[in-house]
Amino acid sequence: MTAPVIEAEGLGLRYSRRRGWALKDCGFTLPTGRICALVGHNGAGKSTLLALAAGLLRPTEGRIAAPARERIAYVAQDKPLYGQLTVAETLRMGRELNPGRWDDGAAAAIAAVLPADAKVRALSGGQRTRLALALALGKRPELLLLDEPMADLDPLARRELMGALMADAAEHGTSVVMSSHILTELEGVCDHLLLVHGGRVRLDGPIDDLLAAHTLLTGPVADLAPHTVVSARTTGRQLTALVRHEGPVEGPWQTAEPTLEDLLLAHLRTPEGAPA
Numbered sequence: 001m002t003a004p005v006i007e008a009e010g011l012g013l014r015y016s017r018r019r020g021w022a023l024k025d026c027g028f029t030l031p032t033g034r035i036c037a038l039v040g041h042n043g044a045g046k047s048t049l050l051a052l053a054a055g056l057l058r059p060t061e062g063r064i065a066a067p068a069r070e071r072i073a074y075v076a077q078d079k080p081l082y083g084q085l086t087v088a089e090t091l092r093m094g095r096e097l098n099p100g101r102w103d104d105g106a107a108a109a110i111a112a113v114l115p116a117d118a119k120v121r122a123l124s125g126g127q128r129t130r131l132a133l134a135l136a137l138g139k140r141p142e143l144l145l146l147d148e149p150m151a152d153l154d155p156l157a158r159r160e161l162m163g164a165l166m167a168d169a170a171e172h173g174t175s176v177v178m179s180s181h182i183l184t185e186l187e188g189v190c191d192h193l194l195l196v197h198g199g200r201v202r203l204d205g206p207i208d209d210l211l212a213a214h215t216l217l218t219g220p221v222a223d224l225a226p227h228t229v230v231s232a233r234t235t236g237r238q239l240t241a242l243v244r245h246e247g248p249v250e251g252p253w254q255t256a257e258p259t260l261e262d263l264l265l266a267h268l269r270t271p272e273g274a275p276a
């Protein structure tokens with residue numbers, strides 16, 4: 001097995017005593033070189049987890065091991081940049097802050113369409129995202145942490161930038177963790193999944209293994225034991241369910257392997273604390 005790039009054990013974070021736990025009892029291992037989708041409801045704890053992995057927050061309990069700060073690039077949801085700098089000055093700052101590591105070509109490939117002399121404060125949301133991603137890739141990180149990176153990009157820019165990011169990650173063996181609410185965007189791009197539900201890790205592992213461990217079935221309503229029902233819906237006498245199977249699914253049902261979207265939606269629909 002590949003060495004892990006992130007390893008968490010009993011990880012918990014409480015922003016304050018009054019607010020309760022944002023993350024609790026989280027344990028997972030992310031092998032090096034994976035493209036990991038980080039999925040969960042609003043407020044599930046995704047940004048908190050990314051900030052912990054980036055070393056910007058300290059765990060309240062447990063531990064998380066990840067590469068040193070200089071080997072991580074973290075693009076936060078609000079893409080903090082200096083508004084008074086120009087695009088060219090921002091890239092120069094990236095080069096000066098990362099001596100010996102900075103990859104001019106990677107940064108320029110992403111930022112090339114931006115007006116070099118425009119002030120950052122005059123850029124659109126999507127243009128700022130592009131600049132933040134250029135800075136992140138220029139740093140030539142071992143681990144790239146992206147918090148909803150594509151949210152304010154138009155569909156063409158989203159496709160182009162996602163393609164560029166993934167090609168760059170594949171070429172350099174970069175590990176990527178990317179949170180997103182756009183499930184279709186993750187399919188075909190990510191090979192690993194981390195699903196956070198109510199502050200706990202509900203599912204994690206290679207996507208192919210997780211899909212193979214689940215079955216989507218339709219047919220007459222009946223007892224589904226010994227399989228674990230993740231979500232079920234009945235229409236008249238017809239049952240549609242997603243189960244985590246224990247051995248082969250035998251019965252009067254039509255069965256299929258779920259898509260990633262089927263799997264994610266089913267797990268996101270379950271109540272907090274239900275068996276995964």
Ligand SMILES: Nc1ncnc2c1ncn2[C@@H]1O[C@H](COP(=O)(O)OP(=O)(O)OP(=O)(O)O)[C@@H](O)[C@H]1O
Pocket residue numbers: 015016019022040041042043044045046047048049
């Ligand atoms: N700086 C903070 N101070 C106090 N509580 C916070 C802070 N940041 C987040 N929280 C709380 O921690 C919990 C997890 O928030 P987090 O931002 O990690 O969720 P998320 O999964 O990234 O959500 P979203 O999909 O909406 O971005 C939420 O209950 C949130 O209110």
